[in-house]
Amino acid sequence: MIDLISVFAAAAVGGLLASLLGQPIILGYLLAGIIAGPFELGIIKDYAQVETVAELGVTFLLFTIGVEFSFAELKKVQRISLGGGGLQIFLTISLTLLVSLTLGWVTSVPQGIFLGEIISLSSTAVVLKALMEQNETATAHGQVMLGILIVQDLALGLMLAVLPALNQPVEELGIAIAIALLKLLLFALGAIAVGKWLIPPLLQLLAKTESKELFLLGVVTLCLLIAMFTGEIGLSTEMGAFVAGLMISEVEYVDQTLDAVESLRDICVAAFFAAIGVLIDPFFLWDNLPLILGLVAFVIIAKFVIVTPLVVLFRYPIKTAIISGLGLAQIGEFSFVLAEKGQEFGLVTEQVYMLILGTTAMTLIVTPFVLRLLPGFLARGESLPWLKSWLAKADAPLEVAEDLPFEDHVVVCGYGRVGSNIVKLLSDRNYRVLVIEQSQQQIEMLRNNNIPYIYGNAASVHVLEKASISQAKGMAIALPDPISSRLCLKRALKINPELDLVVRANQNEDIELFYQLGAKEVVQPEFEASLELSTHLCVGLGLPLSEVQQDIRQIRASHYLTLRPGRSKEEVSRELMEATKTMSRKWYSLPLNSPLVGKSLEEVQPRRLTGAILVTVKRSSGEKLDYPDSQTTFCEGDKLLLVGDGDELVKFDDLALGKIAIAIS
Incomplete structure (x- = not known):
């Protein structure tokens, strides 16, 4: 015993x-x-x-x-x-x-x-x-x-x-x-x-x-x-x-x-x-x-x-x-x-x-x-030129449907329950849709339903280029894992910075990062279900529909902040470092007398000019800003956590040194 x-x-x-x-x-x-x-x-x-x-x-x-x-x-x-x-x-x-x-x-x-x-x-x-x-x-x-x-x-x-x-x-x-x-x-x-x-x-x-x-x-x-x-x-x-x-x-x-x-x-x-x-x-x-x-x-x-x-x-x-x-x-x-x-x-x-x-x-x-x-x-291996080119070639589309749309279409990444519903709703309204999927069973369904598709990895640059992202009207990312979603989002916006892109967040920690990476809208399914259920109950209890809808819009505009549990700055930092560890990232010290000093992110727009994304600012005073907003200004002595490929980080360095002109918006 x-x-x-x-x-x-x-x-x-x-x-x-x-x-x-x-x-x-x-x-x-x-x-x-x-x-x-x-x-x-x-x-x-x-x-x-x-x-x-x-x-x-x-x-x-x-x-x-x-x-x-x-x-x-x-x-x-x-x-x-x-x-x-x-x-x-x-x-x-x-x-x-x-x-x-x-x-x-x-x-x-x-x-x-x-x-x-x-x-x-x-x-x-x-x-x-x-x-x-x-x-x-x-x-x-x-x-x-x-x-x-x-x-x-x-x-x-x-x-x-x-x-x-x-x-x-x-x-x-x-x-x-x-x-x-x-x-x-x-x-x-x-x-x-x-x-x-x-x-x-x-x-x-x-x-x-x-x-x-x-x-x-x-x-x-x-x-x-x-x-x-x-x-x-x-x-x-x-x-x-x-x-x-x-x-x-x-x-x-x-x-x-x-x-x-x-x-x-x-x-x-x-x-x-x-x-x-x-x-x-x-x-x-x-x-x-x-x-x-x-x-x-x-x-x-x-x-x-x-x-x-x-x-x-x-x-x-x-x-x-x-x-x-x-x-x-x-x-x-x-x-x-x-x-x-x-x-x-x-x-x-x-x-x-x-x-x-x-x-x-x-x-x-x-x-x-x-x-x-x-x-x-x-x-990180993708930042090495020889390995990047080999992985990119290996990630080429495995199969492409006939008669792909080449302009003014909507690209849907993932044909699971969410993605298939998006395709149905768009197709019913006569929008041209192209699906990127890498499940063999789902590809067979797309083939049988005569829906244009690309069989491959949605995070692959070759696949995105084949989907004519540069000429697309919009894009919905409904992939099952956050790693592929992050890479797909970043690479799609690198090809087409003006793309109207919406992404599903499976984890709460990804909401702010997806917005930082450039998504126009981030949808969290559990929060959306809560909003719809509460809307029905509130209207049933006698609250005016317009008032309830206004509250719902404010919650969405705040990136579901009301519904998310309160977290300390340390927890947010840990989540950010965990989320970006699968992406190419680098701490960058802002040069002295940089033309960026005193200007806001909205004025500089580094993602649009270089492709690199700023996710954290560490001030010389010790203050740390995770997920900086558009009004955040650059200051002397800042250390910046950048997410981007090697060429994007080089472009950001040129921007910080004044070699690339800043287009004031």
């Missing part, structure tokens, strides 16, 4: 410290387990109880992944997920088999295949968590990674099913795998029958009791019974839990099931990662550090080299491919499960098992930092 309490306490403390330090919580769980384990402080001595909770954690994690599995989501990226995901697994296993046999890491083909299976899986938990924290689940690279991860999760069931066959002699391997697949097929047919005729009435009976406790107890019992049954017939309990989740994913009580199980799952998953940490011997890691670092490098490089070309092969932009390749370049949490089962079947020695644990843990730790820093690295 003491060991059980210790693992939960260690997970809670480690997760809390990681959260306070702004690090991934899973990292806190792992390190807490290592420190509290028998190799360090020795607080946890008996692993048997901890292992039971860890097994429950994996079971419930696979169960909830099965419940959350959506065939509709998979259909959005079915080509890259099924084709690319399947190829990625096959190529990773093949490459690992070749390298491991050549270098002597394994002594037989089944062992090499098993090691390849372990490396082929990436971490659904870590990648999804990182994407959610950065609001990137709906981006092109987010959809690609999630699609491939779904296929990997499905493949885990097949891997677990054939795992017992891999310890058979090579000459009997084919027969053993065939028997395992036959078992899996019979089990799948039985699961379909149970999921169709038994599960729905059972859940309906539990729901009728209106007791959350009974519903949770019934769902947990169902999950564990199916998991136990698959273990008894020679398959794995983990695969049984996943299949149990799939049975429920298509019935009407799926949301209620998730709500009941999620809290229990989160607690058990925290214990699972802490338990993995307990197993890791830091002294073993230190003694074998060169080998483990080599394995980590092999995993990252191999998966990047495999995934990136595959994503490009399926006609995604190069940036999407690079982010997807590095984002999936780790070994997943389910590889722990495979490794443990492999040790039971004698496919890996204890030393190899410890090496797998250490390598997996290190790749899991590295991944969140890679996903957090990569967009900024790519943005």
